[in-house]
Amino acid sequence: MSSIFIFPGQGAQVVGMGAELYKNNAAARAVFDAVDDALGEKLSNIIFNGPMEELTLTHNVQPAIMATSVAMYRASGLSLPEYVAGHSLGEYTALTVAGAIDLADAARLLRARGNAMQTAVPVGRGLTSVVLGLDADIVREICNESGCDMANDNCPGQVVISGLKDAVELASEKLKSAGARRVMPLALSAPVHCRVQEPAMATMRQELESIEIKTPNAKWISNKTCDIITNPSEIKDALAYQMTHGVRWRESVLEMVNLGITDATEIGPGNVLSGLISRTTDKIKVQKLEV
Numbered sequence: 248m249s250s251i252f253i254f255p256g257q258g259a260q261v262v263g264m265g266a267e268l269y270k271n272n273a274a275a276r277a278v279f280d281a282v283d284d285a286l287g288e289k290l291s292n293i294i295f296n297g298p299m300e301e302l303t304l305t306h307n308v309q310p311a312i313m314a315t316s317v318a319m320y321r322a323s324g325l326s327l328p329e330y331v332a333g334h335s336l337g338e339y340t341a342l343t344v345a346g347a348i349d350l351a352d353a354a355r356l357l358r359a360r361g362n363a364m365q366t367a368v369p370v371g372r373g374l375t376s377v378v379l380g381l382d383a384d385i386v387r388e389i390c391n392e393s394g395c396d397m398a399n400d401n402c403p404g405q406v407v408i409s410g411l412k413d414a415v416e417l418a419s420e421k422l423k424s425a426g427a428r429r430v431m432p433l434a435l436s437a438p439v440h441c442r443v444q445e446p447a448m449a450t451m452r453q454e455l456e457s458i459e460i461k462t463p464n465a466k467w468i469s470n471k472t473c474d475i476i477t478n479p480s481e482i483k484d485a486l487a488y489q490m491t492h493g494v495r496w497r498e499s500v501l502e503m504v505n506l507g508i509t510d511a512t513e514i515g516p517g518n519v520l521s522g523l524i525s526r527t528t529d530k531i532k533v534q535k536l537e538v
Contacts, residue, residue: 250328250510251468251503252344253524254316256335256494257435259517260308262297265315268322268538269295275318275538278350282314285351286358290314305437306361309336310354316340316515317350322538323514330475330508332468334520335399335439335494336360338486344514345463347482352458359454363447364437364490373438374415378406380428383497389425393418396441399494402526404428409438440493448490455483468506473498475506496520500527512536 268275269291279291293302294311302308317340333341336357343353375398378386386406387397395410395418408418415438419430438444460479469476471485473495500523503511513521514536521533 248509249330249507250512251330251332251508252320252325252328252341252465253511253513253520254331254333254337254340254344255312255513255515255517255520256333256337257305257308257312257439258433259515259519260302260312261516262299262302263295264311264516265318266295268318272318272322272538275322278318278321279314281350282310282354285354286310290354303434303436304361305365305435306358309357309361312336312515313340313343313353313357317343317353319536319538320344320514323536325512325536327465328512329466330468330503330506331463331465332499332503333470334496335470335489337515337520338467338470338489340515341467342460342463342482345465345467347461347463347467347479348458356451356454356458360447360451360490361437363450364439364444367444367446368411368437370436372412373410373443374412375407375409375433375435375438376415376419376430377433378408378419378422378427378430380404381406381422381426385425386422389418389421393421397493398438398440400497401494402497402500402523405523405526407433407439409441410443411438440489440491442491444490448487451490452483452487455486468499468502470494470496470499473502496523497527500524500531504528504530510534
């Protein structure tokens with residue numbers, strides 16, 4: 248019997264997340280202040296007060312979710328478990344909590360990641376949509392035919408596709424014809440985990456080479472391999488790789504079962520990952536950290 252901490256990705260944000268923690272907990276306050284210092288601006292003001300349109304911008308929301316999640320963890324006083332994992336940008340959070348990436352470095356990396364993603368595809372040219380009710384293999388095949396990519400394999404019956412707007416719209420129509428229960432665009436300012444992010448992947452390789460990544464103090468389950476990675480150079484490669492390749496969350500959850508993980512704690516805003524795990528397996532008990 249083992250346990251894991253899991254950390255959410257983009258889409259979990261809400262204006263005001265972490266505000267009460269900032270007021271009432273010194274450890275949490277230190278996290279937000281350190282992130283503000285690392286970025287040279289008051290990101291915390293946007294997190295706590297909005298507006299939502301500004302918080303949701305890719306270059307803001309990525310360090311914002313990481314900061315809130317790390318603040319929640321440090322405020323909780325919980326001990327690190329045997330395993331950690333994160334969904335997309337949540338991988339940076341997991342590695343920060345596990346001591347592999349310095350908090351300030353994580354903030355700067357995620358700011359650079361968000362900027363690189365938006366620069367690669369100007370606002371309005373990309374699209375990301377969630378597909379409900381189809382097998383992942385069918386979605387992948389239709390994406391390949393249409394010129395876009397499967398960005399997330401979240402759980403049985405829930406897949407995300409991403410790429411240039413025309414390609415995603417073409418795939419969406421084909422997916423509906425193939426029996427998808429629903430295909431819904433997501434409110435993201437840049438397409439994620441797809442081939443059009445090649446320039447962003449190159450940028451992130453450079454950014455990652457500029458910082459030190461240590462061996463994590465917990466076993467990190469990677470979105471790239473759906474397996475444990477602890478070697479720092481392999482971690483850097485996996486973080487760059489994720490820019491153009493899909494998040495294999497469903498497969499990662501199944502690997503958690505194989506590893507004997509029986510308990511998962513979701514740390515961060517929202518409870519998306521708890522739902523995804525529950526829809527994938529009944530062998531992992533999931534709880535949401537409340538602090």
